[in-house]
Amino acid sequence: xxxxxxxxxxxxxxxxxxxxxxxxxxxxxxxxxxxxxxxxxxxxxxxxxxxxxxxxxxxxxxxxxxxxxxxxxxxxxxxxxxxxxxxxxxxxxxxxxxxxxxxxxxxxxxxxxxxxxxxxxxxxxxxxxxxxxxxxxxxxxxxxxxxxxxxxxxxxxxxxx
Amino acid sequence: xxxxxxxxxxxxxxxxxxxxxxxxxxxxxxxxxxxxxxxxxxxxxxxxxxxxxxxxxxxxxxxxxxxxxxxxxxxxxxxxxxxxxxxxxxxxxxxxxxxxxxxxxxxxxxxxxxxxxxxxxxxxxxxxxxxxxxxxxxxxxxxxxxxxxxxxxxxxxxxxxxxxxxxxxxxxxxxxxxxxxxxxxxxxxxxxxxxxxxxxxxxxxxxxxxxxxxxxxxxxxxxxxxxxxxxxxxxxxxxxxxxxxxxxxxxxxxxxxxxxxxxxxxxxxxxxxxxxxxxxxxxxxxxxxxxxxxxxxxxxxxxxxxxxxxxxxxxxxxxxxxxxxxxxxxxxxxxxxxxxxxxxxxxxxxxxxxxxxxxxxxxxxxxxxxxxxxxxxxxxxxxxxxxxxxxxxxxxxxxxxxxxxxxxxxxxxxxxxxxxxxxxxxxxxxxxxxxxxxxxxxxxxxxxxxxxxxxxxxxxxxxxxxxxxxxxxxxxxxxxxxxxxxxxxxxxxxxxxx
Numbered sequence: 107x108x109x110x111x112x113x114x115x116x117x118x119x120x121x122x123x124x125x126x127x128x129x130x131x132x133x134x135x136x137x138x139x140x141x142x143x144x145x146x147x148x149x150x151x152x153x154x155x156x157x158x159x160x161x162x163x164x165x166x167x168x169x170x171x172x173x174x175x176x177x178x179x180x181x182x183x184x185x186x187x188x189x190x191x192x193x194x195x196x197x198x199x200x201x202x203x204x205x206x207x208x209x210x211x212x213x214x215x216x217x218x219x220x221x222x223x224x225x226x227x228x229x230x231x232x233x234x235x236x237x238x239x240x241x242x243x244x245x246x247x248x249x250x251x252x253x254x255x256x257x258x259x260x261x262x263x264x265x266x267x
Numbered sequence: 268x269x270x271x272x273x274x275x276x277x278x279x280x281x282x283x284x285x286x287x288x289x290x291x292x293x294x295x296x297x298x299x300x301x302x303x304x305x306x307x308x309x310x311x312x313x314x315x316x317x318x319x320x321x322x323x324x325x326x327x328x329x330x331x332x333x334x335x336x337x338x339x340x341x342x343x344x345x346x347x348x349x350x351x352x353x354x355x356x357x358x359x360x361x362x363x364x365x366x367x368x369x370x371x372x373x374x375x376x377x378x379x380x381x382x383x384x385x386x387x388x389x390x391x392x393x394x395x396x397x398x399x400x401x402x403x404x405x406x407x408x409x410x411x412x413x414x415x416x417x418x419x420x421x422x423x424x425x426x427x428x429x430x431x432x433x434x435x436x437x438x439x440x441x442x443x444x445x446x447x448x449x450x451x452x453x454x455x456x457x458x459x460x461x462x463x464x465x466x467x468x469x470x471x472x473x474x475x476x477x478x479x480x481x482x483x484x485x486x487x488x489x490x491x492x493x494x495x496x497x498x499x500x501x502x503x504x505x506x507x508x509x510x511x512x513x514x515x516x517x518x519x520x521x522x523x524x525x526x527x528x529x530x531x532x533x534x535x536x537x538x539x540x541x542x543x544x545x546x547x548x549x550x551x552x553x554x555x556x557x558x559x560x561x562x563x564x565x566x567x568x569x570x571x572x573x574x575x576x577x578x579x580x581x582x583x584x585x586x587x588x589x590x591x592x593x594x595x596x597x598x599x600x601x602x603x604x605x606x607x608x609x610x611x612x613x614x615x616x617x618x619x620x621x622x623x624x625x626x627x628x629x630x631x632x633x634x635x636x637x638x639x640x641x642x643x644x645x646x647x648x649x650x651x652x653x654x655x656x657x658x659x660x661x662x663x664x665x666x667x668x669x670x671x672x673x674x675x676x677x678x679x680x681x682x683x684x685x686x687x688x689x690x691x692x693x694x695x696x697x698x699x700x701x702x703x704x705x706x707x708x709x710x711x712x713x714x715x716x717x718x719x720x721x722x723x724x725x726x727x728x729x730x731x732x733x734x735x736x737x738x739x740x741x742x743x744x745x746x747x748x749x750x751x752x753x754x755x756x757x758x759x760x761x762x763x764x765x
Binding site for chain 2: 119121122124125132204205207226227228229232
């Protein structure tokens, strides 16, 4: 695990995790995907503390996909803390959640989210979204922690972690 | 009539007090005047008789005293006798006549009048008299031993009578003046019991009606007459008005309280609804996503192990989840409309509808649709919501005219019973009016899903929006002969506050 993950997926529902990974897989997304099961884990990961004490802060993921409905620490709280911190505020965070409610969108952006995706129910739509997401954030976009786009390690098998 | 020309004579310009006083004075004055006049007339008549009697007596005495002078033809003696009448200040002149009615002797106070004519005495009578000019002329026979030997005529002025008349008038005038004064004084004293309470009542009434102060009361009197009754009733009435006012105010206050409570309740309900909607947004969608996701995974990854039938079932599972997703979205849209604050402003409907028609272009590709959009009015409405209304209605028209070539979709306005109504008509498949009452129900559909897609929320949304604007919506149609939707919206400038 010397290479930083490309994507940190913060998602509590195991079904959603599996379906998201499936989608990444079928779209041939390159890069390692880390999973955080709740807000606390996500924060520990990003701030390199708790169970992730061994991580170094410079190994920030290229993208964080953040669900809003999380146990322990909620998605908005994670967003608030990360974007308020000095070490992690530049990490790109895209909120990916079921709700398309106006107030969720507004609040997310106000707290500094870099993007907002409403998880479509339709599988095909979801795949399209993942494809676009990956193409931009991992393909075109230059993340703060990489010098050139698409610098990743080998991709894990589906269902890993 | 006099009152019209001489305002001071107009009866209604006088107060009750003045009217009562003048009434009293007039009554006493008139009564007195009548009485005095009656007495005066009686007195004068009586006095005349007295005068005649007195003069007659004097004539008799003169006659008796001058009988011998007549008999002995002593005119000088007769004249002396006559001159005794000098003593009576009223007598102007006197004359004695012989039996043959010739003048025998004359005496007059101021000289002159030497041979006055003999005024005849009708036979059988002893005297005759007449009032004329300003004189009383009395002629009496002179008897001697039962035989007439001559006559005496005396002329008297009526100055005594006129003197009496003057004195009488003076007394009447004085009495009248005093009694009028007394009437005036008594009136003033008694008006305390009559006119003053009424005047005070009138004042109180004026204060009440001008200042709307119902706490004042008219001052009561100690009498027990109709005026006191009136005042009592008036005060009671004021009391009742006050009571009613305070009851009304109490009622209003309670109503206010109820309104405040109800509003709080409604706000609480609204908040609950909002959180419910929020729940739905998150929690209903997730399992749906999973069902579809894994069904799709099954098809993709286990295609070798499942047969055609299984694949078919899985496909239908996926379709159902898609439909449910659509339903959830539609329901959320409907709830959103309910919650939303109306932002009303005057909106021109012509450009709005044309926008909608343009938006529907992607649905109308390859179709032969004839749009007949007439002149539409400017209305007070929330433009976003009304655009949604027209989008739903026109999209429906497009959908249900699919079997038609050309499809004719009209929109315009007309006046129905004095009300301005907007209509949208199509020549599509229409519907059976038997089910018209279900038209706007949530998830209600009048066509089968395999014939025409849809969730049955579009019209429910439209109705909710129109009702929120205080308008009405209804439809008329016939099977296979198209449908017309009518709606009313307040004209620009006359929307009611909601």
